[in-house]
Amino acid sequence: AQRVTQPEKLLSVFKGAPVELKCNYSYSGSPELFWYVQYSRQRLQLLLRHISRESIKGFTADLNKGETSFHLKKPFAQEEDSAMYYCAPRGANSKLTFGKGITLSVRP
Amino acid sequence: GAGVSQSPSNKVTEKGKDVELRCDPISGHTALYWYRQSLGQGLEFLIYFQGNSAPDKSGLPSDRFSAERTGGSVSTLTIQRTQQEDSAVYLCASSLDGVFNQPQHFGDGTRLSIL
Numbered sequence: 001a002q003r004v005t006q007p008e009k010l011l012s013v014f015k016g017a018p019v020e021l022k023c024n025y026s027y028s029g030s031p032e033l034f035w036y037v038q039y040s041r042q043r044l045q046l047l048l049r050h051i052s053r054e055s056i057k058g059f060t061a062d063l064n065k066g067e068t069s070f071h072l073k074k075p076f077a078q079e080e081d082s083a084m085y086y087c088a089p090r091g092a093n094s095k096l097t098f099g100k101g102i103t104l105s106v107r108p
Numbered sequence: 109g110a111g112v113s114q115s116p117s118n119k120v121t122e123k124g125k126d127v128e129l130r131c132d133p134i135s136g137h138t139a140l141y142w143y144r145q146s147l148g149q150g151l152e153f154l155i156y157f158q159g160n161s162a163p164d165k166s167g168l169p170s171d172r173f174s175a176e177r178t179g180g181s182v183s184t185l186t187i188q189r190t191q192q193e194d195s196a197v198y199l200c201a202s203s204l205d206g207v208f209n210q211p212q213h214f215g216d217g218t219r220l221s222i223l
Contacts, residue, residue: 043215043217044151046213049211086151095156095164096141096153098152098153100148101151
């Protein structure tokens with residue numbers, strides 16, 4: 001069965017602290033991994049995808065196939081990073097399977 | 109259009125009534141998805157349309173839920189005989205096609221409240 005786990009519901013850090021949002025998945029085949037973000041009063045939007053190997057807004061995510069993880073990291077959090085973050089693998093059937101999400105709160 | 113458009117933005121109705129939710133995808137996007145976002149449950153896949161292919165309905169929670177997509181563009185999600193557990197935000201997304209690695213673009217959603 002396709003499953004994605006975001007073990008924490010809330011992460012609260014101070015501005016400038018490092019951030020790691022955890023994501024583990026159980027998926028047949030080789031899924032593509034995405035992180036989506038929803039800022040307050042905005043629509044859900046793509047943050048980054050593993051295939052692009054990109055850094056967006058200072059965030060990176062490395063796919064670890066051995067551990068089946070795709071943790072999202074940022075070395076120095078900013079207040080504007082406060083949002084809801086969803087990890088979402090997608091298989092060949094094109095369906096995204098979303099985790100339950102984690103709220104990141106960055107305090108000044 | 110500039111993005112995925114959903115209407116209405118809010119819908120309040122009585123238990124037992126039927127509701128229709130509308131999604132207007134980005135022009136040229138052939139893939140369209142419906143999701144449901146419930147408090148504490150994250151986002152749940154409902155249905156997926158790709159071009160002229162038969163839709164993937166595997167996420168629809170009951171036979172009270174149905175969706176159609178006319179002319180490969182606008183889609184309507186219909187919930188019959190609504191129940192209180194149907195209360196949620198219903199999100200629509202579209203992508204250029206259903207091919208691997210194309211990102212999905214989401215609308216603002218319709219917040220459905222069943223009294």
